[in-house]
Amino acid sequence: MSLEEKVGQLFVTWVNGKAADEADPKNQADFGVDTAAQAVSKYHLGGVIYFNNDSRDNFDDPGQVAKLSNGLQQAAIGSGAHIPLQIGTDQEGGTVTRMGAPATEFPNSMALAAGRDVSAGTEAATVLGHELRAVGINQDYAPDADVNSNPANPVIGVRSFSGRPDLAGDFVAAEVRGYQDSGPAAETVSATAKHFPGHGDAATDSHTGLPRIDRSEQQWRTTDVPPFKEAISAGIDSIMSAHIQFPSLDPSGEPATLSEPIITGKLRGELGYDGVVITDSLEMQGVRELHSDAEIPVLALNAGIDQLLMPADLDLAINSVLAAVKSGELSMQRIDQSVLRVLKLKLKRGILSAPFDNPALVESKVGTPEHLAVAQGIADRSITAVANDAGVLPLKQKPATALVTGWGETSTSTLAERLTAHGTKATALETGQTPSDALIAQAAEAAKNTDLVVVLTNNLGGFPLQNKLLQALTDTGKPMVAVAAQIPYDAGYTNPVPTWLATYGYLTPSLEALAKVVLGEAEPSGKLPVDVPADGDVHTVKYPFGHGLTW
Known part of the structure; x- marks a missing residue:
């Protein structure tokens, strides 16, 4: 391989468009070419990452994604070193879901842990991995x-399994087995444990700033390390670094992504990990706070990183690495070491031998009734009854009508649809995270004419105006159930509502499970995977880990 081909293997970037040969003006702006396939060829890319947001949307339907993947693989194989791509995406489940319906949608990680069935982690990852591989995605x-x-x-929350390292570690290992060991290599995907050395104590979003973690080294070993150890023991293919300062591990102030003491010292040395280490997105402010975009990739590779994910300027990043090798700032040995790790991963995962998918088989493999049933079963076991002080639940009889209000246009409308499907005519009135007085009054008026009120909240600590809505609805005297529709910590804030359920997310399976519990068709069986503090004070636990009512 030429130096350019080797360096290309160390980069993973987004591409623009839903077809490999589709001209998209964004590709000219980002890469100086017309199509995604041309970008792969131009830079000898080792991998690409798919997105489903407004600015970078690669998803239409599973069949289309399969054809996109095949087109990009053809471009990779037909140029440069003829090495197929890692094609990755962020498909954690719940909040971070890139390939949505008709693919199978799973609840957030914290919902899985609320069900306390560790085997469900393996089941979920098996389904997610097989569906991704069916459309040509080989890395999750x-x-x-x-x-x-x-x-x-502000950035992890329900994406984490738990606030307890042992429970989190059990589910991490279970998911690694599901992603990687649930069939022949060519039907599975590489898993990626993130974000090393541990992002769970951050108070800043690393997308917009550089978080500082002030744990001691011993606290780090006790709290953050166990899930990564479990992932390594389970044979995980790759680990993602975090853009966080961790002074007890590296007093220099460098973000972990650029820290030799953390990546080479702790992850490689102390934990003995010799698989692929990939950065979190290099577009994020956390890694760009202290260094230029030209410096970052060189510093990351010298720290022990193998793959560079989404540099803000791919051309600049690649040329910076090439220049650093030619000047001796980066050794050829360091480049070869990482290239070898990447190639070994591709060999192990069957990417080199079976890079293509079969679009004709996608419909029989993605979003099947069996897969949807697995996701629904996990959601059904996750609903947690946090408080029921007034004995509102279980309802004495099924209400004829219900009002669904509070946070989320899609979540309120979907829950109303699910309640209606179960025999209670429900209407939705979204009021958002910062409800106006007019909307609050409208919701209270609507509540007076219904048999039951269900109000969804999202982050009461950050958006306390939702409490005004809760008070106004309580004052109507109507039976009411409040639902923490994302983080379960909402139930711990001082509020007038005596009945709280937690769903840990708001995708359809979770809202279907919620409807069944509210209407008495199912009993709540979830247990809190975290401590819920009183009014956000971590020193005062209102509802402890393991708490969960039933009836």
Whole structure:
């Protein structure tokens, strides 16, 4: 391989468009070419990552994704070193779901842990992995191995399995087995534990700033390390670094992604990991706070990183690495070491021998009734009754009508649909995270004309105006159930509502499970995977880990 081909293997970037040969003006702006296939060929890329957001949307339907993957693989094989691509995406389940319906949608990681069935982690990852591989995606940037020890964490939350390292570690290992060991290599995907050395105590979002973690080294070993150890013991293919400062591990202030003491010292040396280490996105502010975009990839490779994910300027990043090798700032040995790890991963996962998918088989493999049933079963076991002080639940009789209000246009409308499907005519009135007085009054008026009120909340600590809505609805005297529709910590804040359920997410399986519990068709069986503090004070636990009512 030429130096350019070797360096290309160390980069993973987004591509624009839903077909490999589709001209997209964004590709000209980002890569100086017309199509995604041309970008792969131009830079001899080792991998690409798919997205489903407004600016980078690669997903239409599973059949289309399969054809996109095949087109990109053809471009990789037909140029440069003729090495197939890692094709990855973030498919954690719940909040971080890139390939949505008709593919199978799973609840967030914390919902799995609320069910306490570790085998469900393997089941979920098996389904997710097989569906991804069916459309040509061979790498999932999951599971999240962070221990969510900070209830105010702005970026992890329900993406973490638990605030307890042992429970988180059990589920991380279970998911690694599901992603990687649930069939022949060519039917499975590489798992990626993230975000090393542990993002769970962050109070800043590393997308927008550089978080500082002030744990001692011993606290780090006790709290953050266990899930990564479990992932390594389970044979995980790759680990993702975090853009966080961790002074007890590296007092220099460098983010972990660029820290030789953390990546080579702790992850490689102390934990003995010799698989692929990939950065979190290099577009994020956390890694760009202290260094230029030209410096970052060189510093990351010298720290012990193998793959560079989504540099803000791919051309600049690749040329910076090439220049660093030619000047001696980066050794050829360091490049070869990482290239070898990447190639070994591709060999192990069957990417070199079976890079293509079969679009004709996608419909029989993605979103099947059996897979959907697995996801629904996990959601059904996750619903947690946090408080029932007034004995509102179980309802004495099924209500004829219900009002669903609070946070989320899609979540309120979907829950109303599910309640209606179960025999209670429900209407939705979204009021959002910052409800206006007019909307609050409208919701209270609507509540007076219904038999039951269900109100969804999302982050009461950060958006306390939702409490005004809760008070106004309580004042109507109507039976009411409040639902923490994302983080379960909402139930711990001072509020007037005596009945709280937690769903840990708001995708359809979770809302279907919620409807069944609210209407008495199922009993709640979930247990809190975290401590829920009183009013966000971590020193005062209102509802402890393991708490969960039933009836």
